[in-house]
Amino acid sequence: MIQILTTLLVYAIPSVLAITLHESAHAYAARCFGDSTAYRLGRLSINPLHHIDPVGTILVPGLLLLSSLLTGMGGILFGWAKPVPVNFAMLRNPKRDMIWVALAGPTCNLIQAICWALLLRLMLFLTHDSTVLNLGVSFVHAGISVNLMLMAFNLIPILPLDGGRILTGLLPWRWAYEFSKLERYGLAIMLVLIATGATTFFIRPFLEVGRFMVRLVL
Numbered sequence: 001m002i003q004i005l006t007t008l009l010v011y012a013i014p015s016v017l018a019i020t021l022h023e024s025a026h027a028y029a030a031r032c033f034g035d036s037t038a039y040r041l042g043r044l045s046i047n048p049l050h051h052i053d054p055v056g057t058i059l060v061p062g063l064l065l066l067s068s069l070l071t072g073m074g075g076i077l078f079g080w081a082k083p084v085p086v087n088f089a090m091l092r093n094p095k096r097d098m099i100w101v102a103l104a105g106p107t108c109n110l111i112q113a114i115c116w117a118l119l120l121r122l123m124l125f126l127t128h129d130s131t132v133l134n135l136g137v138s139f140v141h142a143g144i145s146v147n148l149m150l151m152a153f154n155l156i157p158i159l160p161l162d163g164g165r166i167l168t169g170l171l172p173w174r175w176a177y178e179f180s181k182l183e184r185y186g187l188a189i190m191l192v193l194i195a196t197g198a199t200t201f202f203i204r205p206f207l208e209v210g211r212f213m214v215r216l217v218l
Contacts, residue, residue: 010138010139010142011142011146013139013142014116014139014142014143014146014147015057015061015142015146016048016052016057017048017112017143018109018112018143018146018147018150019048019051019052019057019081019150020046020047020048020050020051020052020081021046021108021109021112022081022105022106022108022109022150022154023043023051023081023082023084023105024043024044024045024046024051024108025104025105025107025108026038026084026086026101026102026104026105027039027043027044027045027084028044028104029100029101029103029104030084030086030091030101031044033091033092033093033097033100033101034090034091034092034097035086035087035088035090035091035101036090037085037086037087037090038084038085038086041085043082043084043085050082051081051082052081052082053081053082056081057081083160086098086101095168095169095173095176096169097169098165098166098168098169099165099166099169099170101165102162102163102165102166102169103162103166105154105162106150106151106152106154106155106162106206107151109147109148109150109151109154110147110148110151110210110213112143112147113143113144113147113148113151113210113213113214114213114214114217116139116140116143116144116147117140117144117214117217117218118217119136119140119143120136120137120140120218121217121218123136123140144214147210148207148210148211148214149203149207151206151210152202152203152204152206152207152210153199153203155202155206156190156193156199156202156203157202158182158186158189158190158193159179159180159182159183159186160183160186161186161190163202164179164183164186167179168180
């Protein structure tokens with residue numbers, strides 16, 4: 001039980017940080033491209049309380065992680081935060097700029113994963129204490145895993161995920177309009193993909209790219 005609680009705590013800090021900075025990145029990008037809606041509502045903030053959804057950020061990921069620890073089986077650790085409000089009509093070039101606003105979140109997670117890897121190198125340089133290193137490695141592993149999974153999951157090309165927004169921006173206008181109609185079914189589609197294990201097909205390429213980038217600094 002103590003081991004389970006320790007693991008939950010180790011994953012909690014990187015998870016909150018990953019989600020908070022992910023959402024802040026969206027808000028910052030939106031403001032840079034002309035929409036200050038999120039900024040006015042206080043979402044351009046590193047205060048987790050401004051972004052955390054009690055169910056999506058805490059309960060669902062916590063239960064999934066607990067289930068994984070109890071059963072010894074792997075699985076997809078996912079969740080969600082309060083969506084950052086973006087008025088795409090306020091962007092200087094809505095169709096193009098929505099790509100950059102959507103891409104900001106996953107990019108932030110990739111940068112965080114790399115920063116966790118750099119932190120490990122710094123710890124190895126500063127100390128040889130096995131207790132400190134073991135704890136540090138646990139946090140680093142959690143930080144890298146959570147950020148790469150959050151990046152990869154959000155890049156699945158389904159609305160309202162970031163990948164869906166990116167695909168909408170890349171498609172020709174007519175196709176983008178038709179694709180946007182699927183957003184109302186987005187949650188149902190994601191649940192089906194998760195239940196059938198089909199998410200692996202979408203996530204694996206992004207995870208491999210992320211792991212490659214992390215290995216470059218390790």
